[in-house]
Amino acid sequence: MTFELWAVVTATEQLAPLVAAGLSGGAAVSAVAVGPLELAQTASGMGVAKVYWIETSPGLAAEAYTGAVGELARRSAARAWLASAAPGPRALLGAAAAATGAGLTTGGVALRLDGEQVVVEREALDGAVIETVAANGPIAVVWGLGEGEPAVGAPPAEIEPVPAASPWAVESLSIEAAGGGLSQASRVVGVGRGVRARADLALVEELAEAFGAEVGCSMPLADDLHWYAEERYIGRSGLRIAPAVYLALGISGQPQHVEGVRGARVIAAVNSDPEAPIFKTATYGIAQDLYEVAPALVRALRDN
Amino acid sequence: MKTIVIYKWFRSAASALVRQDGQVDWGGAKMAAGDDDPAALDIAKAVAGPGGTVTGLTIGDGETAWVLARGVERALAAPAVGPLTDELATARALAQAVRLVEAADAVEAADAVIVADAAAHPGVAPALAAELGRPVVLCVSSAAADGSQITVRRRVGNAVEVICLPPPAVLGAVAAGEEARPPGMMETIRARKKPVVELPVTPPPEALERRGTRPPARLGARLFGGSPDDAASALVAALRADGVL
Numbered sequence A: 001m002t003f004e005l006w007a008v009v010t011a012t013e014q015l016a017p018l019v020a021a022g023l024s025g026g027a028a029v030s031a032v033a034v035g036p037l038e039l040a041q042t043a044s045g046m047g048v049a050k051v052y053w054i055e056t057s058p059g060l061a062a063e064a065y066t067g068a069v070g071e072l073a074r075r076s077a078a079r080a081w082l083a084s085a086a087p088g089p090r091a092l093l094g095a096a097a098a099a100t101g102a103g104l105t106t107g108g109v110a111l112r113l114d115g116e117q118v119v120v121e122r123e124a125l126d127g128a129v130i131e132t133v134a135a136n137g138p139i140a141v142v143w144g145l146g147e148g149e150p151a152v153g154a155p156p157a158e159i160e161p162v163p164a165a166s167p168w169a170v171e172s173l174s175i176e177a178a179g180g181g182l183s184q185a186s187r188v189v190g191v192g193r194g195v196r197a198r199a200d201l202a203l204v205e206e207l208a209e210a211f212g213a214e215v216g217c218s219m220p221l222a223d224d225l226h227w228y229a230e231e232r233y234i235g236r237s238g239l240r241i242a243p244a245v246y247l248a249l250g251i252s253g254q255p256q257h258v259e260g261v262r263g264a265r266v267i268a269a270v271n272s273d274p275e276a277p278i279f280k281t282a283t284y285g286i287a288q289d290l291y292e293v294a295p296a297l298v299r300a301l302r303d304n
Numbered sequence B: 001m002k003t004i005v006i007y008k009w010f011r012s013a014a015s016a017l018v019r020q021d022g023q024v025d026w027g028g029a030k031m032a033a034g035d036d037d038p039a040a041l042d043i044a045k046a047v048a049g050p051g052g053t054v055t056g057l058t059i060g061d062g063e064t065a066w067v068l069a070r071g072v073e074r075a076l077a078a079p080a081v082g083p084l085t086d087e088l089a090t091a092r093a094l095a096q097a098v099r100l101v102e103a104a105d106a107v108e109a110a111d112a113v114i115v116a117d118a119a120a121h122p123g124v125a126p127a128l129a130a131e132l133g134r135p136v137v138l139c140v141s142s143a144a145a146d147g148s149q150i151t152v153r154r155r156v157g158n159a160v161e162v163i164c165l166p167p168p169a170v171l172g173a174v175a176a177g178e179e180a181r182p183p184g185m186m187e188t189i190r191a192r193k194k195p196v197v198e199l200p201v202t203p204p205p206e207a208l209e210r211r212g213t214r215p216p217a218r219l220g221a222r223l224f225g226g227s228p229d230d231a232a233s234a235l236v237a238a239l240r241a242d243g244v245l
């Protein structure tokens, strides 16, 4: 048996993980695309059964359309609603949940139908546990995974325009990019308070060079110590990066920092404390003094 | 303007004890101030502006002294609402409480309701806005009211965005760091003596059934040992094998 899943998106890159989650859970996936026509067109080729398209007016933020999404949700038979944690789609997901009375949860990593219930596995307590929740009616989930291969060669799905009668006057006045090269880099070395003195950053810079990486840092290195510019700290309130590899040096791995590197494909950590929380998140680790490991890494990288 | 700040409406993950088998023991953990609660309060004060009013609202066993010690004169609580699994149910409880405050003030709506856009419960702020039938902006780091508009700044991805919207609105607040100047012991003790008004909010039904918790599949990093050179070579080899170097 299958069930309907609607994925709410405001930008193309949000869709693939949601479609992948839906398809692997046995759902028939439709997209609710809130944005320009190009968004709906791209979405239609990504393995969905149908695209409901709410056209946005230039100058209005996606949040202006919460009412329209609520209206659409009221006439939907979807059993599951998914959106990424980005503010725009999340605002719209909240509207869909309120309109349908859907059980609302966060950090979804898998979902399936079990008898009459939709069952969702979610990361809870900063990733310390996986919780299973189930709903007899609709369920809405802020999806926790940013990965998922886009469907290739899928036949284009029908696009149904959905009128948005009176959007809220939520106007985007300006948007300024921050982060520069660091936010796009495929390799990043992140440095934290494990480095004892500013002069020792030379060690980190040398490693970054051998690694072909940009350098970022934890918040205290920018905010308290001012060793790096504000734009260089990574985390919940700083940059969110998605490099192929993130190497954390002397970073404890507090949840606020780790949130900024969740998109990294591989995380490696060097920390002298084997109990440091970063080792719970990292794929690889070296539980030793970074002052010895960083030069050794430079040698290993240069050796071949 | 009139604003309502909602604080201490969930328990901190740090106060949960996770056992080896993945069972979670909350002990006697209370509703706690989240990372973003101080930012929510700052934003509520900024939007209210001089001459405006800020009302503090908490649920469950959230201590009202938190907001009273931070310069807010009026604190209300909805003690019957405990921690809920379903974020929509939480939002519905908060919406009920907001409406009761507004009814008591004989206003149609407070100009802004500000609530932490908490990483652990990111569905609550938007669902609250939808329940109240008001526009919402999430991830707000600062805000100001100018005339009949609310202007907010927020970080989306790696960009800073300025947005304006009309009141009444809901803002989801995020903090940029630790609270700058937490109140001292004396202020907190004085605040505990101030009156608290209780609101008769009934906990809404939840649409989610909890089936239990288990430890995550991957328990930590693969650690490379030996001499620093051995460990470094092994790490570089692993990264090469993964195709990321």
Ligand SMILES: Cc1cc2nc3c(=O)[nH]c(=O)nc-3n(C[C@H](O)[C@H](O)[C@H](O)COP(=O)(O)OP(=O)(O)OC[C@H]3O[C@@H](n4cnc5c(N)ncnc54)[C@H](O)[C@@H]3O)c2cc1C
Binding pocket: A191, A192, A193, A194, A195, A217, A218, A219, A220, A221, A233, A234, A235, A236, A237, A238, A239, A249, A250, A251, A252, A253, A254, A255, A256, A257, A260, A270, A271, A272, A273, A276, A288, A289, A290, A291, B035, B036, B175, B176, B177, B178, B179
């Ligand atoms: C609202 C809020 C938002 C926040 N947002 C962010 C954010 O966006 N980004 C962010 O980074 N933080 C953020 N923080 C702060 C966060 O909670 C942590 O305090 C911070 O990330 C810690 O930085 P750190 O890991 O560099 O330092 P520490 O936690 O002090 O860790 C240093 C680590 O270095 C290790 N170490 C020491 N010496 C050595 C050595 N010789 N070799 C190897 N390892 C060594 C130690 O074992 C330790 O684990 C936020 C906090 C709040 C309250």
